[in-house]
Amino acid sequence: MSSLSHRGREARIVIVGAGFAGLSAAETLVKAGFQNVQVLEAMGRLGGRIHTTRPFSENIIELGANWIHGQKGNPLFQLAQEHGLLSEGDSARIMCQPHSVTSHDYFFREDGTQIPTEDVDEVCCFFRQLTSRAFESELEERHNGLSFGGYLDSAFSESPLATLNDGPKVFEWCKRIECTDEASSSLYDVSVSQLGFYIALEGGFFNCLGPGGYQALLDLLLKSLPPEAVLKNQAVETVQWDLKAEEQGQEQWCPVRVVCENGESYEADHVIVTVSLGVLKERARTMFTPALPKSKLCAVERLGFGTVDKIYLQFSERFWPEDCAGIQLVWNQGPEDKDVYSCDCEGESWKDTWFKKICGFDTVARHPTVLCGWITGREALYMESLKDSEVRDVCVRLLKSFTGWSVPEVSRVLVSRWGHDPYVCGSYTFIPPGVNAVREHEALAAPLPAESRYPKRKPLQVLFAGEATHVNFYTTTHGAYLSGVREAQRLISHYTDKTMNSSECT
The missing domain is CATH 3.90.660.10 (Polyamine Oxidase; Chain A, domain 2)
Incomplete structure (x- = not known):
């Protein structure tokens, strides 16, 4: 029988970004039994590249993502369908195919x-x-x-x-x-x-959402989280990882430290970074201490991110x-x-x-x-x-x-002005000529450090999610969502006790 260990329940996890990747990671972790999950959002609103607003009337306008792409195997379509959040009728079909x-x-x-x-x-x-x-x-x-x-x-x-x-x-x-x-x-x-x-x-x-737009899907994820688990206006300045200290003559691994622009800091056993590729292009070389490995920096540079x-x-x-x-x-x-x-x-x-x-x-x-x-x-x-x-x-x-x-x-x-938004710096990912898509997506998604490669180091200190980290579903909201679930599952597996009870042994 597999269950989350006591160490897992007590593990401190900080998630940077409250878009679909960050919120799906938080929801998955909380439902699995993790009790110390904190989401830090740089903006004064939640959603990241989801931005549902009502500027003209009581009806919504989507400044960001508009549609759910595909149905079979799409968790966001399934979620919207289960909760009656999809548009119906011929007019919706027409509007959904621009x-x-x-x-x-x-x-x-x-x-x-x-x-x-x-x-x-x-x-x-x-x-x-x-x-x-x-x-x-x-x-x-x-x-x-x-x-x-x-x-x-x-x-x-x-x-x-x-x-x-x-x-x-x-x-x-x-x-x-x-x-x-x-x-x-x-x-x-x-x-x-x-x-x-x-x-x-x-x-x-193109599958259209109903009157609540994408905000209705975000609200479903937020309902599963404690109100205090998500903090706005917490722009992250640095993520300090792979730190060591001397304690009673022995070398000890320090917690990962997330320092915000307002001076507040958070210690964690694991940090899931879900900022956009655009933000990484601007700040990847200064946001992390020590610096990210060359393979990850190259992936940030080689992948395209447009507006x-x-x-x-x-x-x-x-x-x-x-x-x-x-x-x-x-x-x-x-x-x-x-x-x-x-x-x-x-x-x-x-x-x-x-x-x-x-x-x-x-x-x-x-x-x-x-x-x-x-x-x-x-x-x-x-x-x-x-x-x-x-x-x-x-x-x-x-x-x-x-x-x-x-x-x-x-x-x-x-x-909309996504390119000049300092917390997004664009819209979504594309693959330029001469770039190996699989290699770069996987390099971007690789955790630091990996469990198997560095057995003596504290594993999985920094993990990465977001649409740019998904090999097959980059550019999409479901790609972002699934990448958050992927990193949450990585931590769940790390902390799961894989023991068998007596009935399973006979």
């Missing part, structure tokens, strides 16, 4: 004319076929050494669709949309050969048709075009056309007069530096020039 072209999407050329849906669908269908081959590791040998963008360009150039008048322009739109999935400035920054390690779970790719932002516009009245689920912008020459990207990547001229990275404006569930624009990469970071009013004016100009419709006054604008 990156899937349907008859409800209106595509406009730069000259203000509309592209027939059947023409758009033909190109988008081919684009989905190409991306599916990449994610299912069905690439031809000649494509393996290319970037994601290079592979797509090569395959598309051989298609008859490349000769159609709108074909290349719609294909560029598809690439811009894919950038929001990859959180990259360009698909030329993403490895195509490593995409196959990402696993898309079965079921609807995806949203621009919410609330209008005084609805001006788009009832059957319109999105206004998509198709440029004559977009920022994802290889020649344009190659010319601009070293210069600053792209800042003059940052708005070309906005794919379009989608309708928002339960908000009849709100549109949401998506922007990613370096253009998103530049947009974050602008005033809300300037972003608003540019978006209104785009809507007017592309559609030719009469666009009413914007009553309110809400812009």
